[in-house]
Amino acid sequence: MTRRIDTDVAVIGGGLVGSSAALRLRGMGFSVALLDKGFCGAQASGVNYGGVRRQARPPEQLPLSQRSHAIWPRLKALIGIDGEFLRSGHLKLARTEADMASLEAYAARVASFGLDLELVGHNQLRERFGISGHAVGGSFCPGDGHANPRLVASGFAAAARRAGAEVLENTAVTGAVKSGDGFALEAGEVSLTARVVINSAGAWADQFARDFGEPVPLQRTYPSIVVTEPLDPFLGVNIGMEGGGIYARQVTRGNFIIGGERARPLENPDYSRPRSDGVLAVMQRASELFGGLRHAHAIRFWSGTEATMPDNNPVIGPSSTTPGLVHAFGFSGAGFQIAPGVGEVLAELVRDGRTSTPIEAFSIRRFAQFGGDKHS
Amino acid sequence: MSARANPLIVGAGPAGIRAAQALVAAGLRPTVVDEAPRCGGQIYRQPLVDDGRDAQSRYGSEAAKAERLHRDFAALQDRIDYRPQALLWNLRDGIADIMHDGAHQRVAYDGLILSTGATDRVLPLPGWTLPGVFTLGAAQIALKAQACTIGTNVVFAGSGPLLYLVAWQYLRAGVQVAAVLDAAPLSAKINLWRGLPLAPAVVLRGLKMAAELKLSGTALHFGVAGLRIEGEARVERIAFRSGGRAHSVACDGVGYGLNLRSETQLADLAGCAFRFDPRDRAHLPVNEASGRSSVAGVYLAGDGARIAGADAAEAAGERAALAVLEDRGLPYDVARAAALKRMLQRIDRLRDVLEAAFPYPAHWADEIADSTLLCRCEEISAGEARQAIKDFSLSELNRLKAVSRIGMGRCQGRVCGGAAAELLAGETGRDIASVGRLRAQAPIKPIPFALTSSDQTNEEQHDEAH
Numbered sequence: 001m002t003r004r005i006d007t008d009v010a011v012i013g014g015g016l017v018g019s020s021a022a023l024r025l026r027g028m029g030f031s032v033a034l035l036d037k038g039f040c041g042a043q044a045s046g047v048n049y050g051g052v053r054r055q056a057r058p059p060e061q062l063p064l065s066q067r068s069h070a071i072w073p074r075l076k077a078l079i080g081i082d083g084e085f086l087r088s089g090h091l092k093l094a095r096t097e098a099d100m101a102s103l104e105a106y107a108a109r110v111a112s113f114g115l116d117l118e119l120v121g122h123n124q125l126r127e128r129f130g131i132s133g134h135a136v137g138g139s140f141c142p143g144d145g146h147a148n149p150r151l152v153a154s155g156f157a158a159a160a161r162r163a164g165a166e167v168l169e170n171t172a173v174t175g176a177v178k179s180g181d182g183f184a185l186e187a188g189e190v191s192l193t194a195r196v197v198i199n200s201a202g203a204w205a206d207q208f209a210r211d212f213g214e215p216v217p218l219q220r221t222y223p224s225i226v227v228t229e230p231l232d233p234f235l236g237v238n239i240g241m242e243g244g245g246i247y248a249r250q251v252t253r254g255n256f257i258i259g260g261e262r263a264r265p266l267e268n269p270d271y272s273r274p275r276s277d278g279v280l281a282v283m284q285r286a287s288e289l290f291g292g293l294r295h296a297h298a299i300r301f302w303s304g305t306e307a308t309m310p311d312n313n314p315v316i317g318p319s320s321t322t323p324g325l326v327h328a329f330g331f332s333g334a335g336f337q338i339a340p341g342v343g344e345v346l347a348e349l350v351r352d353g354r355t356s357t358p359i360e361a362f363s364i365r366r367f368a369q370f371g372g373d374k375h376s
Numbered sequence: 377m378s379a380r381a382n383p384l385i386v387g388a389g390p391a392g393i394r395a396a397q398a399l400v401a402a403g404l405r406p407t408v409v410d411e412a413p414r415c416g417g418q419i420y421r422q423p424l425v426d427d428g429r430d431a432q433s434r435y436g437s438e439a440a441k442a443e444r445l446h447r448d449f450a451a452l453q454d455r456i457d458y459r460p461q462a463l464l465w466n467l468r469d470g471i472a473d474i475m476h477d478g479a480h481q482r483v484a485y486d487g488l489i490l491s492t493g494a495t496d497r498v499l500p501l502p503g504w505t506l507p508g509v510f511t512l513g514a515a516q517i518a519l520k521a522q523a524c525t526i527g528t529n530v531v532f533a534g535s536g537p538l539l540y541l542v543a544w545q546y547l548r549a550g551v552q553v554a555a556v557l558d559a560a561p562l563s564a565k566i567n568l569w570r571g572l573p574l575a576p577a578v579v580l581r582g583l584k585m586a587a588e589l590k591l592s593g594t595a596l597h598f599g600v601a602g603l604r605i606e607g608e609a610r611v612e613r614i615a616f617r618s619g620g621r622a623h624s625v626a627c628d629g630v631g632y633g634l635n636l637r638s639e640t641q642l643a644d645l646a647g648c649a650f651r652f653d654p655r656d657r658a659h660l661p662v663n664e665a666s667g668r669s670s671v672a673g674v675y676l677a678g679d680g681a682r683i684a685g686a687d688a689a690e691a692a693g694e695r696a697a698l699a700v701l702e703d704r705g706l707p708y709d710v711a712r713a714a715a716l717k718r719m720l721q722r723i724d725r726l727r728d729v730l731e732a733a734f735p736y737p738a739h740w741a742d743e744i745a746d747s748t749l750l751c752r753c754e755e756i757s758a759g760e761a762r763q764a765i766k767d768f769s770l771s772e773l774n775r776l777k778a779v780s781r782i783g784m785g786r787c788q789g790r791v792c793g794g795a796a797a798e799l800l801a802g803e804t805g806r807d808i809a810s811v812g813r814l815r816a817q818a819p820i821k822p823i824p825f826a827l828t829s830s831d832q833t834n835e836e837q838h839d840e841a842h
Contacts, residue, residue: 042774080767154775154779155768227784229786253754266647273468273645273817276473276818279818286825287825287826295825296825299785299788300817300819301817
């Protein structure tokens with residue numbers, strides 16, 4: 001039996017972006033259906049590393065990132081849980097003088113955005129931050145932090161449900177077409193009509209973009225995360241490394257969460273698993289950087305599926321082909337921090353047709369020359 | 377000689393030993409990886425140091441089987457690549473990641489026999505984390521392999537044949553057995569008569585044990601519920617309901633277990649399909665009578681595939697090895713394969729009887745108090761789990777793990793996963809089969825960061841030319 005739903009807004013994809021948009025839209029009084037082919041928050045939003053970081057983002061992302069920055073401390077009021085958000089600060093390390101120079105150049109370039117970056121010398125790394133391995137210096141962003149991705153995305157979806165959004169899990173959208181002034185969606189046993197559609201389908205968003213004549217060069221990437229047993233607290237900040245290779249944080253319970261390599265997809269590319277050589281390499285780097293990890297155990301690895309664009313910027317904004325369709329995907333492994341801000345921006349776009357936050361750099365038009373059809 | 381890699385056997389219990397023996401007999405040289413320092417698995421576990429006891433006093437009625445397995449495996453030493461005290465912590469695409477002597481090894485394999493065995497199944501009780509509380513299996517290992525007891529005045533509680541066996545072994549070892557608390561009503565034991573024609577010796581031995589316990593003055597209670605283990609710093613007594621009355625028995629040790637659960641993580645990592653098994657009340661890897669899983673080249677044998685006991689494990693290990701031979705195009709004894717199949721079918725009928733006589737008290741899950749610890753690694757109470765189920769409108773086990781951390785700790789849900797599934801099913805009014813199963817992730821057991829400092833490449837193509 002097909003169930004019919006008529007709604008103002010249909011959100012395809014219950015990740016952090018879709019869920020936070022759904023919650024905000026409910027706050028504005030719109031009726032919302034939030035659809036996910038699996039469970040809300042179970043993909044990239046729930047399995048990313050958990051960094052809540054503005055530092056190291058390209059300048060064009062910083063206004064949006066700052067908007068989101070204001071939301072994180074208010075999670076408890078917004079969704080009922082704090083998501084284990086800790087404003088710990090984010091310390092980006094430099095392995096070499098050349099890397100340090102690029103951190104200095106970045107600090108100068110984004111000085112006007114109010115990140116309050118502090119350049120830190122070699123001696124302070126050990127004294128202030130307990131970094132025992134080789135690094136020549138770093139850049140510290142005191143307002144950044146980290147949170148528990150498994151809780152935050154699920155928390156937004158649960159809050160949206162409580163606020164009256166129709167949350168449809170295990171409900172894959174199999175067809176979405178323009179119909180009159182709005183859209184008609186087919187999703188298993190459910191048939192929807194909606195005035196507006198938000199495509200926040202993450203690594204699966206390119207299918208919907210293509211259906212509306214906007215192929216994009218989206219690629220799937222798979223993070224590879226190592227978790228230790230709980231250890232005495234000795235790392236108070238979220239750590240990154242210029243040039244990549246390792247990032248790490250220690251949660252309140254004491255576990256270290258460490259990344260720095262990519263996982264490999266399984267036969268079904270919706271799923272992936274960390275590679276053994278990758279996790280061992282990350283464990284090696286981590287124990288060089290933090291002496292306290294040398295005698296620790298890894299108890300768990302995880303991976304997930306993220307959507308990455310060639311320029312590492314997301315696609316956010318109205319469709320270039322279809323009025324009423326709004327895209328928000330392709331966060332390229334850096335979506336967690338800005339997603340709640342994106343949710344607000346999407347809700348503004350639905351209500352007002354525009355937003356107070358500059359998002360032109362993320363327009364899908366930048367991929368207009370992409371001949372995606374030949375890949376389909 | 378072909379250029380194919382050697383088959384890999386995981387586990388050197390009864391299934392792994394018989395599998396190795398059959399492969400060697402056919403001219404293959406299997407790699408055998410086992411976590412224990414000596415072969416035998418849990419049931420025929422050997423002592424770390426000689427304690428002067430002979431096999432009869434260690435293994436009782438099963439001494440002859442134990443000795444045969446130990447001897448047969450010892451005879452294979454020159455013809456297998458045996459790696460004791462080795463943890464296989466990940467596998468993929470014909471390569472196993474193994475921690476052996478603190479070093480990381482990558483072992484290529486062609487044909488994988490998983491004989492990973494079982495651990496005790498438990499449901500949380502108030503006080504189950506107090507010092508002095510052991511699983512039945514652990515209580516037995518203490519006695520068998522370490523010549524220790526878990527107390528001087530001990531209560532055994534739960535369900536399953538092991539309940540009476542361990543209690544009886546403790547009695548024989550001179551320990552005061554204060555009580556045996558059976559979750560099943562006495563009437564369930566009537567099912568044992570159906571087992572008589574299938575395995576008269578097994579059934580009669582069990583009845584004799586129960587009789588000897590009774591004669592020794594051990595209190596036997598049936599249909600117990602509401603178990604509560606109490607004590608300040610350690611176990612002091614156990615309280616329970618039975619026959620409409622509240623009881624309390626003083627003790628300094630508790631052995632507790634609800635039969636066994638299969639160790640299926642490696643089958644999951646190997647990509648095997650799973651299905652719900654009503655008898656074991658668990659999702660288990662799909663397994664043909666031959667031991668073939670849903671994945672070509674991956675075979676399952678013994679309690680790791682489905683709980684069937686040690687005799688079945690021996691037969692299933694050998695049967696899986698014959699399937700490996702057949703799939704490699706090597707000659708194998710077809711008549712022997714058929715005989716093993718019949719033997720396994722007969723034991724399977726006996727398992728149905730035992731499960732009816734010693735049923736799993738799934739209804740205990742509904743009684744777990746909110747304050748009782750459900751996940752002991754991550755210290756999550758049943759109440760916190762119930763709250764998460766409500767707050768996040770959960771209906772699937774991996775989502776419960778994601779938001780509550782149940783099953784995220786050192787044991788990766790091997791201890792609490794079954795209980796969490798029961799709780800989720802009960803809270804949401806769903807069937808246990810429909811709430812899913814915890815997906816396995818590497819490492820299947822914790823691995824040290826120090827592992828990374830060892831040479832990672834020396835074993836890359838180990839023995840591949842055989």
